[in-house]
Amino acid sequence: MIIPSSAYDEARYGPPRRPRTARMRRHVIPPRMVVVLLLAVAVRAPPPSAEAFSFASLSSSSSSSSSSSSSVVGRPRTSPTTLRAAARATTTTTTTTTTARTATGRRMPINEDRPGLRLLHSDPDVYVIENFVSDAACDDMIRAALERGTTRSPVAYAGWTDDVKDLVGLAASGPVAWIALFAAWREESAYDGGGEGGGGGGSVPSLVAHALRNYVVVFALAVSAISAFIKHRADGLGELRTSTSTTLDDLSRFGAREFVVRAAELFDPASSSSSSSSSGTTMHPASYFEAPTVIRYETGQALAPHFDANRSANVEDANRGGQTLSTLIVYLNDVPHGGTTSFPRLPPAIDDDRQVAGGTCLEIVPRRGDALLFFPADANGIFDDRTEHEGRPAVDGKWIARIWRHAHRVPPPFGLSDSSIREHL
Numbered sequence: 001m002i003i004p005s006s007a008y009d010e011a012r013y014g015p016p017r018r019p020r021t022a023r024m025r026r027h028v029i030p031p032r033m034v035v036v037l038l039l040a041v042a043v044r045a046p047p048p049s050a051e052a053f054s055f056a057s058l059s060s061s062s063s064s065s066s067s068s069s070s071s072v073v074g075r076p077r078t079s080p081t082t083l084r085a086a087a088r089a090t091t092t093t094t095t096t097t098t099t100a101r102t103a104t105g106r107r108m109p110i111n112e113d114r115p116g117l118r119l120l121h122s123d124p125d126v127y128v129i130e131n132f133v134s135d136a137a138c139d140d141m142i143r144a145a146l147e148r149g150t151t152r153s154p155v156a157y158a159g160w161t162d163d164v165k166d167l168v169g170l171a172a173s174g175p176v177a178w179i180a181l182f183a184a185w186r187e188e189s190a191y192d193g194g195g196e197g198g199g200g201g202g203s204v205p206s207l208v209a210h211a212l213r214n215y216v217v218v219f220a221l222a223v224s225a226i227s228a229f230i231k232h233r234a235d236g237l238g239e240l241r242t243s244t245s246t247t248l249d250d251l252s253r254f255g256a257r258e259f260v261v262r263a264a265e266l267f268d269p270a271s272s273s274s275s276s277s278s279s280g281t282t283m284h285p286a287s288y289f290e291a292p293t294v295i296r297y298e299t300g301q302a303l304a305p306h307f308d309a310n311r312s313a314n315v316e317d318a319n320r321g322g323q324t325l326s327t328l329i330v331y332l333n334d335v336p337h338g339g340t341t342s343f344p345r346l347p348p349a350i351d352d353d354r355q356v357a358g359g360t361c362l363e364i365v366p367r368r369g370d371a372l373l374f375f376p377a378d379a380n381g382i383f384d385d386r387t388e389h390e391g392r393p394a395v396d397g398k399w400i401a402r403i404w405r406h407a408h409r410v411p412p413p414f415g416l417s418d419s420s421i422r423e424h425l
């Protein structure tokens, strides 16, 4: 809080200010004014970047015991607000931004010869892969999820590091500095103009000291307000994802194992068993996966438009393999009504029976055993905003299993353990 000059307590805040000298009074522009102007110029805020107020990353997570995460960025249809979100735990991160930063690089490589691979959209590439896993594997994954129990897929705030940085930076260099300086100047003026001591005080060091003190106080208040605002936004983001989910990290179950094996073959054309990491050590391709997450949508449940990549992945997702380079979803049941996966920024797939008839954007009808494959970021981890997507509200019940392929090894509890990979893959 800015302490009004009338309440100023010199005993507490510093020694009495010395009276102004005659020499100081002769200046046309009082020195304190010069200091205020100089400081104001020095700290003047640059124009906020377009993204300064774009709240984007949320991350949602399932509350299963071993949580994996990914990030989804979403903009709810119900709100014009842009949100950026990244998923934590078994989930989804939601991120939307007002400004598009389109990935320009190539996506990560895959096995292009995979039978059943069908391109629905090129650049950004979106594929359907027919019969990616067997019906029996689909049923087993649903059974495993039911046995384990699904819980509400939470949404945790991702991208918060950038958002906090932007807001704090903006506040620190702009409003906070101005308020602190103005308040200090007022205090000084009030003190000079008839305060106790008959016009004493008002020295430059004193003004600077007051400005700094005010700055600290106002800055602390601004940070508290920003924290409360961000928490409020994060809490609200939970509503963007109403499904329930759980993680399947037990590869002794054949359904999950089949899914992971197929995914490993898809992402590592060179070998279905092992590949070399850039560090020279041998890494199984599944080491880059988050453990499969099974997500259940009951009637009316949905996942709002979001992104699976997180612009702040290097920091916020460092313990889960960094950026999400690819999303692989398998539909575990046929969903005749509702529950489509849509890409609001991409055009409909012409003449494709997976495309929703009459749809205005790329919108895929879930069919048991089929996979949907796309790339939320390019091979270098650059976020691709064109891959915004959503799980439309379910009418019939819908089950999916999802693997996020990250840029680096994903250690447990988010990824699969080395022993599990060694033993089952």
Ligand SMILES: O=C(O)CCC(=O)C(=O)O
Pocket (backbone or CB within 6 Å): 072, 091, 092, 093, 295, 303, 308, 329, 339, 340, 341, 342, 389, 390, 391, 392, 400, 402
């Ligand atoms: O439910 C869907 O169709 C999409 C799910 C999804 O985007 C996700 O889990 O990140």
Ligand SMILES: [Fe+2]
Pocket (backbone or CB within 6 Å): 072, 092, 306, 307, 308, 327, 389
């Ligand atoms: Fe997603």
